[in-house]
Amino acid sequence: MQGTDNGLGSPAELKDPNYFPPLAKAIPLGIQHVLAMFVSNVTPAIIIAGAAGFGYGSNSPDFPQMIYMIQMSMLFAGVATLFQTIGFGPVGARLPIVQGTSFAFIPIMIPIVAGKGVEAMAPLMGGVLIGGIFHACLAPFVGKIRFALPPLVTGLVVTMIGLALVKVGIQYAAGGVPAIGTPEYGSLLNWTVALSVIVVTLALKFFARGMLSVSAVLVGLIAGYALAAALGMVNFGNVGRAASFALPNPFHFGFEFSIAAIVGFCLMAIISAIETVGDVSGITKGGAGREATDKEITGATYADGLGTAIAGIFGALPNTSFSQNVGLIAMTGVMSRHVVTIGAIFLIIAGFVPKVGALISTVPIEVLGGGVIVMFGMVVAAGVAMLSDVDWTRRNMVIFAVSLSIGLGLQLEPGALQHLPSTAKVLLSSGLLPSAFLAIVLNLLLPEELSAESTEELSGGMGSKKHPAE
DSSP states (O other), X not given: OOSTTTTSOOHHHHTOTTOOXXXXXXXXXXXXXXXXXXXXXXXXXXXXXXXXXXXXXXXXXXXXXXXXXXXXXXXXXXXXXXXXXXXXXXXOOOSOXXXXXXXXXXXXXXXXXXXXXXXXXXXXXXXXXXXXXXXXXXXXXXXXXXXXXXXHHHHHHHHHHHHHHHHHHHHHHHTOGGGTTSTTTTOHHHHHHHHHHHHHHHHHHHHOOHHHHHTHHHHHHHHHHHHHHHTTOOOOHHHHHSOSOOOXXXXXXXXXXXXXXXXXXXXXXXXXXXXXXXXXXXXXXXXXXXXXXXXXXXXXXXXXXXXXXXXXXXXXXXXXXXXXXXXXXXXXXXXXXXXHHHHHHHHHHHHTOHHHHHHHTTSOHHHHHHHHHXXXXXXXXXXXXXXXXXXXXXXXXXXXXXXXXXXXXXXXXXXXXXXXXXXXXXXXXXXXXXXXXXXXXXXXXXXXXXXXXXXXXXXXXXXXXXXXXX
C-alpha cells in the first residue's frame, strides 16, 4: 500500500502528518484504523459489566447498561482520537494517534466493581474522571519521570496486566462467569466455538498479509460468530429494542468519590502516560523516520488525560493510545493525521447509534472468549518482549522476582488480605499496583551490584548459570 503507485502521494508527502491523501484513498485507510482497534476498544466495557454482574449471561435487568457502555467506548475513543489528530491549544500531538479504551486499567477496575452491580459504576466513574485530570497534569513532567520506569518496570507491569486478564479469557470461552457451576460451563459446544475463533485468528496472523493479518482477531470473531449463529447461539432481541439514535448522558451512572478508585486510577495514569510516550515515539520513527518532539509528547499526554476525564463524565472507561495502530502506520507508510481523523469520525457516528452497541452485544461470550484469549496472551507476550531489553544482572533478577511474586501471589490469593481496610484490599488485590510499586521503589533504591553468592542462596542453586553481571 506504500508509494505513489496507488496514487497516495510522494514519499515526502506520505511522511508528513499534515498531508491529506485523496479522499477515495483516505476513507478506506481511516476505516482500517478503526477495524484494527475495534475489538480491543469495546472489550473492556464488556469485561467490567460482566465483573459488576450485569453483563453476558447475568439475566440482569441492567443488561442495557452494558450496551450503553459499549456505545460510549466507541464515541469517546473517537473524541479522544480527534483530540490527538486535530488538537487545540497545547492538547494533542497532531499525529495519527488512535485512542481507545485501555486494557491496562482492567485489573484495577475489577476489584472496585466485583459483584456490586450498576451501583459500583458511580465510584468507578469518579476514579476515571479524577485519574484523567491527574493524567493530563503529568503532561509537562512526563519526560522527567521516564527514568523511574525503565524496561524492567514497564515490562513487568505489562506482563502483570496480561496475567491478570488471561483468566477472564478462559472463563469467557467456557461460557462466562454466570455459567460457572452449571453443566454448560466448559462444554464441548462452548469450546468448539471459542477454538474456532483462535484457529482462524492464528491462520490469518501467520499466513495472511496486509490488513487481513492486522485485523486477524476481528475476522476470527466474525468466523466464530457465524459458527455460533449456525448453532443457534445468537439472539438478536436486543437489536430490535435498541434505538437508532441516542445522545450520551452526562453522569449517566452518577458520580462518587472513592479513595481506592482515585488512588488506583492516578497510579495507573503514570504507567499509561509512559506507554503513550512510547507510542508517539513509535509513530514518528516508523512513519517519518525521526524522533518525537517534546511538544508532541506533551500534547499527546494532555489529550490522553483529557480524553479519559471526559469519557468518565459520560460513563466510558479510560482511554489510551493504541499500539496496534502504530504497526498499521508502519505497514501502510501513510503518516497522515487526517486519515486517522476520518477513522475517528466513523467511531463517533457508531457511538451515536445504540443499535451498533446492541449488535455487538449479540456476540456470544464464547466467541469473545476465543478472541480475548489471543489478545490477552499478546499482552503478556508484549510484556515479555519489553523484558527482553533488560540487562538481566543479578540485581534486576531479584527486583523482578520479589515484585512478580508478591503481585501475582496477591492476585491469586486475595483472601490473604482479608484483615486490611477495604480501600487497601481493593488496591492490593489487583496485584498490578503492588508489583509496579515494588519494582519502581526497588529499582530506585537498590545498589547496582549484587554478588553471585547473594543470589545463589535465594535461588536454590538455579542462580549458578552465567549472567551478565558475572
